[in-house]
Amino acid sequence: MALDVKTQYGHWVKGLDPVADAFAGTVRSDVVRGGNHRSVTFLIIKGAGATGTSTITVEANDDVTPTNSTAIPFKYRACTTGDTWGALTDATTAGFATTAGSSQLYEIIVDTDELGHQGTGYKYVSLKAVEVVDSPVLGGILVLMNQPRIAQATPATAIV
Numbered sequence: 001m002a003l004d005v006k007t008q009y010g011h012w013v014k015g016l017d018p019v020a021d022a023f024a025g026t027v028r029s030d031v032v033r034g035g036n037h038r039s040v041t042f043l044i045i046k047g048a049g050a051t052g053t054s055t056i057t058v059e060a061n062d063d064v065t066p067t068n069s070t071a072i073p074f075k076y077r078a079c080t081t082g083d084t085w086g087a088l089t090d091a092t093t094a095g096f097a098t099t100a101g102s103s104q105l106y107e108i109i110v111d112t113d114e115l116g117h118q119g120t121g122y123k124y125v126s127l128k129a130v131e132v133v134d135s136p137v138l139g140g141i142l143v144l145m146n147q148p149r150i151a152q153a154t155p156a157t158a159i160v
């Protein structure tokens with residue numbers, strides 16, 4: 001059976017390279033251009049780490065720097081045990097706190113059509129993690145640009 005990879009359905013990009021103390025202090029993912037896709041999914045991967053936690057928020061940005069940012073609501077779910085995912089949950093602009101422990105995944109979903117409804121007019125988006133409990137956590141962030149507005153064999157770059 002031949003594998004048919006459909007790049008028009010999604011485009012993976014790096015949000016934060018994996019590192020030993022990934023969420024120390026305040027950390028932001030790369031800024032991605034949300035306007036070219038219907039949604040953006042951030043996937044936080046927490047490897048080894050016993051007690052470190054962070055508050056996760058999503059920001060709409062006016063440009064890639066970003067010069068101006070505004071926290072926006074989003075949806076998320078967590079996988080903190082094996083491959084069992086929790087319920088999809090609405091998060092306010094205040095975000096949510098990760099759970100202490102190792103070997104976890106957090107899926108953060110942003111509806112890019114909602115970016116314009118936040119009153120900002122911003123077309124870029126990034127994830128922000130603010131350390132709550134200071135303890136090193138091995139981790140990183142992947143970003144999936146979902147459902148391009150114009151399907152292409154080679155996806156348009158998302159990181160600008």
